[in-house]
Amino acid sequence: MKKTYQYILVLGLSAIFAFSACVDRFAVGDAFLEKAPGVDVNIDTVFSNAEYTRNFLWSAYGQIYCTYTAGNMMNGAPIDALSDSYHSYCEWGGVNQTYYTGAMTEDSQDNPDGNLQGKFSYGTLKDDFNKEEGGGRVSIYETVRKCWQIIENIERVPDMEDSEKSRLRGEAYTIMASRYFDAFRNFGGLCLTRKAFEVGEPFTGGRATAMQTVEFIDSLLVCAIQEPGFPWSIDDNSLGQWSGRLTRASARALRAKLWMHAASPLFNSSEPYIEYAPNKTTEYTDIHHVWFGGEDPTLWEKCLTYCNDFFTDNAANGNYYALVQPATQDEAGYRDAYRHAYRYRNDASHHEKLFDAHPTTTMSGGAWGWGWAGFALDGIRQGGAVPTNELMECFGMQDGRVFPYGDIYGAGANPNGYDMFADRDPRLYETMVVPRHDLPVNFDYAGKNYNDAWVGGCYDNNNNFNRPVDYATGYCKFKWFLDYYGGNRMDDAYIGISYIRLAELYLIRAEAKAETGDFAGALDDLHVVRSRVGLGRLETMNPGLQLTTNKANLINEILRERNCEIGAECGDRVYDMIRRKRQDLFTKTLHEIRIYRLDNAGNRLTEGDQSWSNGTPWPKFEYEKVPISSGARRWWEAGFWTNKWYLDPVSRKEVQKGYGLTQNPGW
């Protein structure tokens, strides 16, 4: 009896413990652990639903390269300041701390300090403070993995039409190709991943040669182009919702741009741009990682073919893509057309964008301080990319002549007091702020229909109007910013940052034609772009350049035209200087401008308020060209430059992982 009582007590107490101790189901042994559930969302979840699958593609879209928000590389500084067209006066940022000082080393990629990094991230480097996010340093391979995952898994999405699956695959191939192209421009030959890797699966592919890399990217684009569901264009009716989604036109355009880069002398030359130093040679070193091994003129023919493929396909689709044309043949019309072309997304009446990134919606992105303008362009607002006098000289005259005032600088060099900013290529005025007598209607600057941006003018006198670093060269950037203090232009329409737009396709074809001997065709293509802003024919207006016969001059003019048309859009000026091995441009000291108002006696007015009073005669000027000293680039020092600077060093840590990556020569 007593024993029974004991057993009951034991059982009773056990039950009480069980209840008192746990609110949820009581289990013992493995069942107790088993119920720890899995993760809420995994790869199977994502591909179980069409919308989730699209969501995944959108995250890949978010990583399309855009120079202004290329993550936190160089601490957000814009890469244009590495070219001859812009200079950074901002003391922080990788431009000044890494490139101008020549401080970049093969360890820069691995440096957690954004100021000491290179312009493009090889790997995703997570910082110590924010393990969750990559500190903005996103490797192309993150996007590549996303794209492969889409391509490999999309077949199993149950509620998606085959045509849409094909379309998403086309987009994924195109995005992936663009990311490989981004890295190719910075590093040369790459490690090529042909699938999404599984846990524990090693990468052993090693580094591909530069040509293998080009062909691989090309094959991705071919895959995209061949996707039957990948449309040529977005239906006009759905542009309001979908403008900016990639199309077969994006893939065709990128293919042309890829081969333009490949055919350029950096890789396609009888000589490598630089040899490996003897002490850097390792078992992996292969100069073909950064050189094709010789010069192959047929590469330009390929480039030309792919340009023509684009235009053929476009013609077959009713010439859907077309340059935005001016409504009126005057400065206002030209500027308006140009601004629309570079700045805004395709809509029912504008179809110039072929491939654009959307890091924001409008200029302010709904949040000024941390919006796109406030943050991504912060480097520019802090003097991170100020136009140089060299950029100003790039722009020719409205009539089509190249910049004619070669010897206008210095005391007494402008006895007639010419206004060298008058009657210029209208794109100059869209690119940078220069003194102007009459601004077209609706093109006012901060409410004024003139610009007295000279010494003692409004900039000097009104710090609230603009900040001194913004016009540290004497010029101020206008492209993208417009007059961001004046009115609501920040939020006027959705912005698309061009990766490629149609104007560039004409310029690529012009270059390919010039390289393959069709000078007349090249000049025709150039004129398509130039005539949009009303410029006269280049070869006619500049007979001295002998453009119909002088290939070197013609190529130069094409590069100049590229800088005028697509400068400060996707970093192309820097990459043009690189692919054309323009050591001369990299090592040339750049200049600021001092614009002096002259009094009636022809003396410079240097003291006090020299603002212009509206209605009075426009003054006469003298110009002084001053070598840039703030943040002077070590490249300008005699003997400092070596061609290693054409390509960035890859991550030393990655090289050491032993999967076949090699360091670029010179680093």
Added chain:
Amino acid sequence: MKKRRLLQLSGLLVLLLLMPGLSFAQTLRVEGKVLDELGEGLVGAGVVVQGTNTGAITDLDGHFVLPSVSRGATLEISCVGYATQTVQVTGPKLTIQMELDSRALEESVVIAYGQQKKVTITGAVSAVSGEGLMKAPVANVANALQGNLPGVSAVQPSGMPGADEPVIRIRGVGSLNSADPLVLVDGVERSFSQLDANEIESISVLKDASATAVFGVRGANGVILVTTKRGTVGKASVTATVNAAMQTISKFVDFADSYTYGKMWNYAKITDSLPVSEWPGTANIIDYTPYTDQKIRFSQSVMEHFRTGDMPRTFPSTDWIKYVMNDSAWQEQANVNVNGGTEKVRYFVSAGFLNQDSLFKTFSSNKNETFSFQRLNYRANLDIDVSRWSQLSITLGGRMQNRNTMGSGEGFLFRYLQGATPYAGCGIDEQGRHIVSDPNLVGPFDRDALSNYYELGYKNQSTNVVNFDIQYKLDLGFITKGLDFKVKASYNSEYTAEKNRQNGYGTGVFYTATLDADGNEILRKEGVTWPIPYSEMKTGSRNWYTEASFNYNQKFGKHNIGALLLYNQSKTYYPWDSDGNIYQSIPKGYVGLVGRVTYDYDTRYLLDFNIGYNGSENFAPGKRYGLFPSISLGWIPSSEKWWEPVKDVVSYLKIRGSWGLVGNDNTNGARFLYQPGAWSFYTGKMTTHPEIRGTNFGTSGDWLKAVRELTSGNPNVTWETASKFNVGVDATFFKGHLHTYVDFFWEDRKGILVSNEDTLPAVTYLPASVVNEGRVKNRGYEITLTWEDKIGDFQYSISPSFSFARNKVLEMLEVEPMYDYLRKTGLPVNQRFGYDLFEYYQPGTEERYLATYGEEMPNQKIDLKYGDCVFVDLNGDGVIDPNDRKPLGYTDNPEITYSLNANLHWKGFDFSMLWTGADHVNRTLNGYFRDQFGSTNTSALTRWVADNSWTEDNPNAILPRISFDNRTHNNSDSRAWMVDSKYIRLKNVEIGYTFKKSGKVNFFNYIRVFVSGQNLLTFSNFDGNDPEAPGQGLDYGVRYPMTRVVNIGAQINF
């Protein structure tokens, strides 16, 4: 000493009292006295009538009373350290003379899931009694461990009230992972650091595999078992203790005054700007005029004001540490506990209170704006004999605590104390105005010390912790003798309410001290006062634990057999989760099965076999369970007959050895390591982070939803295993005067859970996963000697102890380095690397370098000037780059720790002291010390750096020249910035006097008054800061200073 025995005996006594069997016969009242070997009353001896539950414990004078004993019954008298005696009851008065056994042989020690007589222990276990812990007048009992337990280090990084948890390591570090030990209080995983020391019966530390294998997947870093006090039979014994302590700063950073600051700043700037040939020399730096004020920060006139102090309000030189910190702060502790019970019900009830004041001056009218900590601990431990066969135990413990932090909390406050330059202000004047200097006048500065907290509010956290255990034990003697069954359930909950009343930096009113146009001093009022905002946050956590076990102990002649079979499971709700809370809503569970068999023959040959079988949710079902066996053997040759001849010299000798496997399933709190990768949805937004940017389309569309991959699981991941081997010798020499305990251990940790993040090729962009890749060996030894003797009335013991542990990484996921000396594998865990400093550049360096290395001095890649670091070119490429770094010094975790315990008794007086020391330990100086003027060149300069940096006057300095241009170079990791932080410290001292009750005054049993001290003396090579303070200084690394405590207290027992 005697009381300690009483305490440790109580547990044993409970067992004895439960021995079944009763007999009744003619009875009488027996009074007796038990004497120790010296003829004095022996306190705490257990007197039990053999074959019954009846018994008593001797009081302080050794007296005991048994109200009803049958004549002729046999009394068994036992006491730890003494041979158990049996006496026949022949009359009402008895005097029993006890004889010393080898010390502590019968002493019980708490081990995993039970207790074991020390004599039969074959593993490596150390223990300290609650009384031993109470000698340290510390608020956090975990800080009393250091020096009391060989092989255990407890380094305290912060002295902040209520947040002074030490970092505890058992036998150093044996893993690339966390080396935190498992801590159990009364057999349940919970924190012990905020327990009242008066509640603690003992703390055992289980160091080797035989002791920890039963904890299976969680025991690899050693286990700390804390046992709270329980009631003993007898009339209520009330003990009240009060302590009042004064805390002072033991050692803290000292900052340079304005004049020194200005001198060093100008010197750095001038030496940077001028070629070496034009340097004016340190002495002339003040009068050096070629430089305009734009180039040097502090003009001659400013320096003159600093030097003379003629305008202390406008050109101040404030010692901020002194200004904002009190010389001392009070700490009070009080405890009352009652211990007693009948044979049926025994209880221990305790209530304790702690109050710790802040060392900071608040200057504020709001008393909450300070650091403070109050804690109320309570405990009621109850044991009830429900029936002859069964016992119910209830353990209820808890605490309510209230903690205030001021300003933006410890981390920021101390971080920005460094920002407080001496010329930044002069504090608060007699009218209560907060005066700040004018940076245009005195030079730019980061801030003054007050602007971090003055009138910026506070944060209050009140926490309520309840721990509740209930245990039912059933003696299954009716099935077979010696078998019992036990079931236990435990529930813990913690609830914290946080009131946040903090304003941000720079929101208060201040007065700028400046000069008007005529040079007169004026104050300019600036800033606005904002009302202090209010917000609150509540956090809670709870967990439960259950176990059920069968226990068997039986003696067959000389064969002693014991066995244990135990099942347990536990669940923690809202566990901390390193994966960004993706799993926090999922409770964390463990299950375990424990088996143990012990056998000894005549207490001569000992065998223990333990097995733990554990499952962890972190691993896939097939990889989930681990079997963790251990075996240990012991032999006591001194019990052999043939030992007799040497017994006078070596009275006791035990040789023991153990081997076993223990596991670890944890890496930084990551969970479900086997699960497929987690993905996460997000909505695109404008950000510079392309990984979470997403996109938008169209000409008016919104940001779209996106999804991305976050983690990647490893289905093959499983627990890491530590194979541990331990050999020990315990010996007693010279008739119990000298005791030695020696342990050697070897540990091989394999399959350590490490992230493969650093080795994954970037090109696969696989999110990192946890893999079983690392391997670490750890070995070392511990030696403890105790000498005790008595000279007349003078009794003393002295006990030095020495521990050594050294680890070596055999495998870690390391990328093949370019040079062998860059390899981390083969070196200790967390080995530091840095440049090899040749010397500070000065005339003749090139020649000396050539003479030393036979090579030209390498290009240092800077504009090298005198006093700059010259590093050695290790790879011979002629330039200094990160490939020229090599392993430097020891790690933060000392390889050697040692201590010396001394106890003296003379009549009523007692004295004890504890010295501790550490060696083979380095600190790397950062934060306060490097960069010298802070990263913005506007922070304070430590006096130690000012005194020890290279100048022309101080060419043999420890530190390089302070430079702005060459800062990155000079401040690179090298031996310049590494200090030897070995130390010897007088950790505790206590002097007490005990009044025993006498004939006239007898309302109490005893009263003890005592004075004690903590951290009274420290000897260290490094005089820039406390040697135990963390070297890293950034952010939260900068901590509240360590305190020195002087305490007076009294204890009464009645």
